[in-house]
Amino acid sequence: MRFVYTLIFYCAVPFILLRLLWRAIAAPAYAKRWSERFAFFxxxxxxxxxVWLHTVSVGEFIAALPLIRxxxxxxxxxxxxxxxxxxxSERVHASLGESVFHVYAPYDLPDVLARFIQRVKPSVLLIMxxxxxxNTIAACKKNNIPALLINGRMSEKSARGYExxxxxxRPMLQSLTKALVQNKVDAARFNRIGLPAINTEVTGSIKFDLTISDDLRARAAELKREWSQDEKYVLWIAASTHQGEDEIxxxxxxxxxxxxxxxxxLILVPRHPERFNSVANLCVNRGHVLARRSEKxxxxxxxxxxGDTMGELLLMFGASDIAFVGGSLVPNGGHNFIEPAAWALPLLSGPHVFNFAEVAKLLTEAGALQLVPSSSELATAVKFLAEDERERQKRGNSALQVANENRGALAKSIGIIEQFL
Structure with a gap:
């Protein structure tokens, strides 16, 4: 079966290259460093x-940064x-510079992976x-490289897709050395689709182990003073929005x-940088007076x-009074609630939170998170919070309490990883 998969993948290489070209139209950076994706470096x-640590994009890298440190x-x-x-890639360079070896991840092809392993010689693979x-897991097993899933999550939608x-x-999951999973529900889904229970550890989410430095708090306070014009304005951030959400x-x-x-x-922060200009045009075309963070x-x-800069979302949460977390008014599955919770912000979200279902449940039960399915209900919820500072503080404190009570996953994860080093 793996041979069939590999054959299909090789036949798809021309389409992969076409997809890279297509993505490069919207995001020119995709047109660069192609050789790395085939392990030529x-x-x-x-x-x-x-230690080879793979993080797909910005969100996974930011979550992994405390682990990396x-x-x-x-x-x-x-x-x-x-x-x-x-x-x-930009976040890796900005946060870690030359302190780590960074390249794009190799495509899941046997000869590409063999070349990557030969050039890097990893002792362990950590996947976020x-x-x-x-093929990646199979190559690790063939070369006696332990492969560990870190901060693992599995929505019901994803589980059905894997099935x-x-x-x-199933053979892939059976070859995985260990999976460190965020909660019991996700662990059960992993086991259902083939991960042996003996190789499963429930550690919690390392995203709860977020540390906000004194320097970041000071910068956020200054930014809030500027953007709120000394608290003349209540600042509502709509973060990590996807196409179709900005209009709502x-x-x-x-x-x-x-x-x-x-x-x-309103502080509006699109999830993907290639959408910055189109969202800016949308705001202006609707008659709003717009400023861009990049212009200062x-x-x-x-x-x-x-919010058209990269790596500043945590800072912008700290400058805000109310947080809406995107990817949730459209069926994308939602995004990380823990960052705004760590800033003690009252939280709003659309109903599509299946990627963060357990965290959303904790926050909802604590009275920190409200799900709103439409623009009218979103407007009503924001109006209520904007006009009631005491309620903002109450919900924000509940969010912070949930974040604090669920710390500890990072230490557990490090303890397990060290067994393979």
Missing amino acids: APLAAEKKV QLQMRDDLQLVVTTTTPTG ETELWP KFSGLT ILDAFSQLKQKSVSNLR TFAHNTEIIL
């Missing part, structure tokens, strides 16, 4: 044990960090969250203006601030 010269404290380790997306590929290809996924959010914002909620300023200045009559 200068071999790593390392005398230390090599912990591993870097060991003098006997050399870290290799791979990403799939250019934005993820869900990025599992059959359709059980001939591939702007509809809600317009309804709020019609309801005379004049002291509200805005007029006093600014209505919307576009």
Whole structure:
């Protein structure tokens, strides 16, 4: 069955290249460094044990950063960090510089993987969250390289998708050395689709182990003072929005203006940088006064601030009063609630949160998160919070309490990883 999969993948190579070209039209960075994706790069010269850590994009890398910092404290380790997306690559360079070896992840093809392993010589592979590929796991097993899934999650939708290809996924999961999974529900789904229970550990989510530095708090306070004009405005951030959501959010914002909620300023942060310009045009075409974070200045009559920079979402959460987390008004599955919770913000989301179902449940039960399915309900929820500071503080404190009570996954994960180093 794996042979069939490999044959299909090789036949698809021309389509992969076409897809890269297509993506490069919207995001030119995809047109660069293609050779790395086929494992053509200068071999790593390392005398230390090599830990290969794969993070798909920005979200997974940011979640993995505390883990990376912990591993870097060991003098006997050399870290290799791979990403799939250019934005993820940019975050690696910006956050870690030359302290790690970074290239794009190899395509899941046997000869590409053999070349990658030969040039990197990893002692262990750590995979963040869900990025599992059959040939990658098989290549690790063949070369006696332990492969560990870190911060693993498995939505019901994803589990059903994996079940359709059980001939591939079941052998892959059976070859996985260990899966460190966020909660019991996700662990049960992994076991259902083929991961042996003996290789499953429930560790919690390392995203709860977020640390906000004093420097970041000071920068956020200064940014909030500037954007709120010394608390003249309540700042509502709509973060990690996807195509189709921005219109709904702007509809809600317009309804709020019609309801005379004049002291509200919207911070709109699209998930993908290739959408920055189109979302900016959408705001302007709807008649809003727009400022762009990248330009560092805005007029006093600014209505919307576009978060069009990378790596600043945590900072912008810290400058806000109310947080809406995107990917949830459209069926994308939602995004990370823990960052705004760590800032003690009241939380809003659309109903599609299947990628973060357990965290959403904890926050909802604590009274910190409200799910809103439409622009009108979103407008009503924001209006209520904008006009009631005490309620904002109450819900925000509940969110922070959930975040604090669920810390500890990072230490558990490090303890298990060290068994394979």
